Amino acid sequence: MTDLVLLSGGMDSTAALAVSQHAGRLGAALSIRYGQRHAVEIDHARAITEHYGIQHYILDLSAWGALLSGSALTDPSVDLPYGHYAAESMKATIVPNRNATFLSAACGVAISLGHDQVVTAVHAGDHAIYPDCRPEFIDALNEAIALGTEDAVHISAPFVHVSKTQIAAIGADLDAPFELSWSCYEGGALHCGRCGTCTERIEAFRDSGVPDPTVYQSQAA
Numbered sequence: 001m002t003d004l005v006l007l008s009g010g011m012d013s014t015a016a017l018a019v020s021q022h023a024g025r026l027g028a029a030l031s032i033r034y035g036q037r038h039a040v041e042i043d044h045a046r047a048i049t050e051h052y053g054i055q056h057y058i059l060d061l062s063a064w065g066a067l068l069s070g071s072a073l074t075d076p077s078v079d080l081p082y083g084h085y086a087a088e089s090m091k092a093t094i095v096p097n098r099n100a101t102f103l104s105a106a107c108g109v110a111i112s113l114g115h116d117q118v119v120t121a122v123h124a125g126d127h128a129i130y131p132d133c134r135p136e137f138i139d140a141l142n143e144a145i146a147l148g149t150e151d152a153v154h155i156s157a158p159f160v161h162v163s164k165t166q167i168a169a170i171g172a173d174l175d176a177p178f179e180l181s182w183s184c185y186e187g188g189a190l191h192c193g194r195c196g197t198c199t200e201r202i203e204a205f206r207d208s209g210v211p212d213p214t215v216y217q218s219q220a221a
């Protein structure tokens with residue numbers, strides 16, 4: 001009864017990994033390379049797995065990502081929007097059908113590695129613009145995966161009804177190594193402090209009262 005945690009290297013999946021460890025279920029972590037602008041997150045994911053002393057698997061879906069034009073995360077010709085996540089402009093950061101792709105692939109890997117659960121850190125703040133982060137999608141996919149694998153593996157989304165501010169607090173309680181995590185979509189040397197995911201990260205630490213270990217290049221007021 002062990003988990004394969006989908007670990008992007010961001011603070012949500014870092015906290016999800018801490019939750020899995022706390023539950024005594026932590027098996028291994030899987031990160032996915034999909035041609036993302038911020039591939040530096042994979043290095044952070046590796047550091048997080050080293051912190052926990054677990055195996056880190058990397059699935060290379062770069063060829064899939066290369067066919068996804070039109071998303072600011074995979075298409076260098078599309079500008080990254082700045083501002084708050086809930087804004088309409090953030091739809092440019094949607095990677096089409098990403099979670100169905102990642103979770104399906106991860107479930108196959110989990111079965112092969114002998115894990116019976118895949119953990120995803122989708123959270124309530126993602127619902128507004130990312131349809132594949134909503135509870136009804138996770139439930140439906142879970143049902144499909146159960147049918148397709150004769151119940152060999154399930155998807156757990158511990159934060160699907162939890163806000164990012166609550167995730168910061170839960171992670172801090174469990175000593176999640178947030179200082180090793182990476183959120184910024186820009187993928188520069190420092191967190192930019194202005195993109196949607198930086199904005200969310202700043203707010204989550206501020207609103208939860210958890211000290212923010214991040215150095216930001218600049219910070220929107």
Ligand SMILES: [Zn+2]
Pocket residue numbers: 183184185186191192193194195196197198199
């Ligand atoms: Zn940023």
